[in-house]
Amino acid sequence: MLRGAFGPGRAAGGVRDAVRLLIGRRARLRWVHLILGGALAMPYFLVGSVIIGPATGSTDVFGSFPLQLASFGVGLPIAAVSSLFPTARPLEAANARWLCGVDTDRIASGPARTWGERVRTAAWFTLHLGIGGIIAGMSLALPPFAAVLIALPAFAWLGGTRLGLPEVFDHSWALALAPVAGVASLVALAGCAAGCGALLARWAPVLLGPTPEDRLAAAEARAAELAVRNRLARELHDSVGHALSAVGLQASAARRVLDADPEFVREALAAIEETTRRTVGELDAVLGVLREGDAPGTAPAPTLAADLDGLLRRTRAGGLRVTARVEADPEALPPLLSREAYRILQEGLSNALKHAGERVAVDVCVAAADGQLEITVENPLSGTPSSRPGGGHGLRGIADRVRLLGGTAAAGPTPDRTWRLHVNLPMKGPA
Structure with missing residues (x-):
């Protein structure tokens, strides 16, 4: 040794x-x-x-x-x-x-x-x-x-x-x-x-x-950079992820009823075309921010005021029976609140598309009361759930958006075997 x-x-x-x-x-x-x-x-x-x-x-x-x-x-x-x-x-x-x-x-x-x-x-x-x-x-x-x-x-x-x-x-x-x-x-x-x-x-x-001031400035710059990256990640997940899930389910449903229900197939194909066209525009807008020296894309961010009906229509084309109650005026919402509420509702419907199963009834409620915008998405847990590898970021993205807006969010099963997403967003405040 x-x-x-x-x-x-x-x-x-x-x-x-x-x-x-x-x-x-x-x-x-x-x-x-x-x-x-x-x-x-x-x-x-x-x-x-x-x-x-x-x-x-x-x-x-x-x-x-x-x-x-x-x-x-x-x-x-x-x-x-x-x-x-x-x-x-x-x-x-x-x-x-x-x-x-x-x-x-x-x-x-x-x-x-x-x-x-x-x-x-x-x-x-x-x-x-x-x-x-x-x-x-x-x-x-x-x-x-x-x-x-x-x-x-x-x-x-x-x-x-x-x-x-x-x-x-x-x-x-x-x-x-x-x-x-x-x-x-x-x-x-x-x-x-x-x-x-x-x-x-x-x-x-x-x-x-x-100096400590330099370190604080560097930390603030890093925090701002991370905030931008997280926001871009949320946008990509909510827009592209929802679109791919919807397109996949719409195509699957259309294939199964190709001979029995041609009208449904036409609606599904039209929804696929519209979804992909809108998603390409949103993707170009997000990627434009990432390209150094390039101007951001010009596609506007979707809002409740601009595309609530279209979102519900494309979701129904995927096979879900969506019942919507809109008790708020989307045109009266602030632009930032309208945009974030759209993404939250989009993610809620995307989760229903992926996990609730086919031909499941989904109840959507968008209401305004006491200075709060309430968004509720409910669907039964019965049925054959669709599955895909990965995922799991949707609810976290909703929580991030709600926290930045100063609101509250709750999601989970209820005693009557219903999955319920309920979000409260202040119409004035930290946003």
Whole structure:
């Protein structure tokens, strides 16, 4: 067991993980991000050198490492001030997403709107340029130095003094250790770059992440998108689902009485033609919303005022004996209420078509009383119910519509073996 835990395979895997951590794709991208920060820091470094030179009386700032560090330190506050502009945040956020590997939802994409967002952006920009400038300087200096150390033994025959090297390299042990020191410096550079890149990736969501207001706006946008999708799903289910159920039952009934009742067959075929024509128009209207860049379809949404009689006629053509009592004026209903009530009644009749059986009597009542529009659909549970795989979304769609309108709905069997759907919709209110 110990051999399996500490064997050659596990050791090789650990080496691969270490190499991936230091020079893997993510580490390389973060290194590029740091080098980019160093490049962005150069103009501010030059401005800092212009300030440090006269302040110290030096005419050669670049010849002194302490003065270079001072120039770099003076340039960073200038960089922080310049990043207070709103457009700095989207640019830095894009770099953090693409190069640091930070998840998109953890980084804000819009410009800074408040002073708090601007200050955090300035802190991030300063951190990016500061660490990036250090890593960029190391990336310029260490590789040539490491290359000299690695190649030094190959030129040992020339002699240390003849190469202008320190006298310590006159010793054989120093020449033997020079390549090791060169490789170690490269590993140290890769480790520093990987560590600094991971540090920036960790701080990016804190300094560039969305504020609570941004998260709330994103949640509201997502909720609005889901609401549109749910509404389209309801429309497709209620219109296309009802039409397919009705057409299937009408065709089945017409086939069975093809020779015995030609008049009924003609009515069923006419109803099939009318149903499919209307459904194609409704489908085009719904799909037009989904097509990006296309104008929505022009087919009007059906309402009680426009198509109540047609809905009842097409349902009767499917074999149901529908008795309807309309005690409300469909023309007086608000358009939204009339449209949603039509869909609710359509779904109730569709359920009767699918589950009540053939030649079953269905009672429909549409009435207005006390500021409420009442819709009732009743049918006996006796008979041979029609069945189809899937389904089960109709009552949930009715419940969604009723809830959005601020009404109530109840559906289920009654003690006298009758299925009853009863809906109350306020004629004024949340709709």
